Amino acid sequence: MSDWIPALKASAEVMCKSTTDETVYSTCFAGKGDLTYLQWLLHAWGWTLLVALIALVIALVIGLGIGVMRTLPNKAAALFGEAWTELFRNVPILVQLLIWHDVIPQMIPALKSVPDLVLACVGLGLFTSARIGQQVKAGINTLPRGQRYAGLAMGLTLAQTYRFVLLPVALRVVLPTLTSESMNIIKNSSVAYAINITEMIFFATQAGEETSMHITMYLAVTVLYFISAFTINRLAAGVEKRSRLPGSAH
Numbered sequence: 146m147s148d149w150i151p152a153l154k155a156s157a158e159v160m161c162k163s164t165t166d167e168t169v170y171s172t173c174f175a176g177k178g179d180l181t182y183l184q185w186l187l188h189a190w191g192w193t194l195l196v197a198l199i200a201l202v203i204a205l206v207i208g209l210g211i212g213v214m215r216t217l218p219n220k221a222a223a224l225f226g227e228a229w230t231e232l233f234r235n236v237p238i239l240v241q242l243l244i245w246h247d248v249i250p251q252m253i254p255a256l257k258s259v260p261d262l263v264l265a266c267v268g269l270g271l272f273t274s275a276r277i278g279q280q281v282k283a284g285i286n287t288l289p290r291g292q293r294y295a296g297l298a299m300g301l302t303l304a305q306t307y308r309f310v311l312l313p314v315a316l317r318v319v320l321p322t323l324t325s326e327s328m329n330i331i332k333n334s335s336v337a338y339a340i341n342i343t344e345m346i347f348f349a350t351q352a353g354e355e356t357s358m359h360i361t362m363y364l365a366v367t368v369l370y371f372i373s374a375f376t377i378n379r380l381a382a383g384v385e386k387r388s389r390l391p392g393s394a395h
Contacts, residue, residue, distance in 0.1 A: 156361040160186070164355070182352055182362075189348035190369050196265050196344060197334045197373075201327060203270025204277050211274060212281025213307055226278065233275035239336045242268040246340045265337040273330055280322045284315035317388050324381035328374040345369060 160183040161173040173183035180188075215226035233241070245268040250256040256264075288311060296306030316323075338346040345366045353359035 156358065156364075159356050159358050159361060160365070162356070164352075182356070185352065186345070186348055186362075186365055186369070189343055189345045189366075190373075192262075192337075192342060193331070193334050193344040193369075194373065196262065196269065196337050196342065197331045199266040200269035200273060200334065201330050203266060204273035204326070204330065205323075207271065207274035208277025209281055209312075211278030212285065213312075215278065215282040216285045217303075226282075230275045230278050233272050234279070236272075238269065238272045238333055239339060241272055242336050242339060244268075261340050261342055265334075265340060265342050269330065269333060269336070273326060273333070277323065277326055280319045280326070281315065284319035285311055287318055288314060320381065320385045320388065324378060324385070327377050327381065331373045331377065332370060 158169050161170045161181050162168065163170065164180045164182060164185055168179075170181060173181050211226045211229050214222040215230070217223055242265065245264045246261065250259070292310055292314075293306055296310040297303070301309065334344060335346040337344050338350070341347070349359075349362040349366045353362040356362070
């Protein structure tokens with residue numbers, strides 16, 4: 146037990162150390178213009194959450210559309226949805242991100258001025274949209290066909306039937322899996338490190354090399370990943386409880 150005390154003390158001290166010199170501050174929040182490693186970690190956490198949030202919005206919007214298209218009677222729309230899903234779901238996210246960063250801007254020069262943050266969000270968002278589209282399709286297909294026919298028989302258009310009859314129920318059905326995707330997108334945001342986004346893996350790698358305390362830095366990052374995912378899980382559990390269909394199993 147006594148061996149842990151010096152290690153914990155050294156870990157605490159390194160977080161309060163200046164990133165520009167060897168100064169160890171009495172507080173981990175240094176003055177303006179001089180960051181400590183704790184401040185750098187918190188900034189990296191912010192970038193991680195920002196990338197994940199923007200990518201999640203992109204994934205939800207596109208994934209919802211793809212999921213609906215795959216259940217439409219129109220063969221062309223269904224085929225497009227299938228092709229989208231297979232393309233983005235079966236290519237590793239890191240490969241997709243590098244294509245967006247290194248290949249596509251060479252093919253479309255106008256994209257060379259697009260910030261890396263935007264490319265990271267788009268790449269991660271499109272990858273996740275294929276997974277969400279698959280889940281939305283599964284949710285719609287679990288509903289009895291009679292619900293669609295009933296909506297159309299009442300005079301609703303196909304779009305209105307989806308909006309007012311099918312999707313409100315299907316989204317409740319797939320909410321647990323959407324929660325899992327929201328947690329996964331936090332973890333998958335780590336691939337942004339490959340294009341030099343200052344997220345948490347970037348921080349852990351750089352700070353570990355500068356301080357030679359790799360274990361401390363990766364443990365700190367692990368704790369923040371856990372806090373992020375656990376918070377999403379609890380928030381989604383609350384939403385799921387409030388939106389549970391009457392008569393469904395707890």
